[in-house]
Amino acid sequence: MNDQDDRGTGVDRKLLELLACPLTKGPLVFDAENAELISKSAQLAYPVRDGIPIMLVSEARPLDEQGAPGKPKSR
Template sequence: MDTRLLELLVCPVCKGPLEHHRDAQELVCRADRLAFPVHDGIPVMLESAARVVPEPEEPKPALSLPPAP
């Protein structure tokens, strides 16, 4: 995907910045948690075509063992 095009594109929902995830072929808006697909180098910037990106899981607290007697 052309770097100049990436600099111009914004999220169609919030007008915020997008991250290009090359491996998944999508543009991701972190603010709205939406991922817009890129087909043959052409971004599909329709809210109806986007998938919802799940929230990252909170790190689970480490289990602490009682002190050894």
């Protein structure tokens, strides 16, 4: 079995299991459509760029009022 994410993101599944929100230390959920790691407790979405999770609060995007990922900001 391949450790790479089967959706073609290049993010290792084992790495995703180990990562936690740097702000709340809570779990993260991967949003493959937007290539983001979602922290529901912090209401933030951390970007994944070129298969690398960017775990900086300053780089995170706030979620909308319903806690849905919404549209990521372009860089």
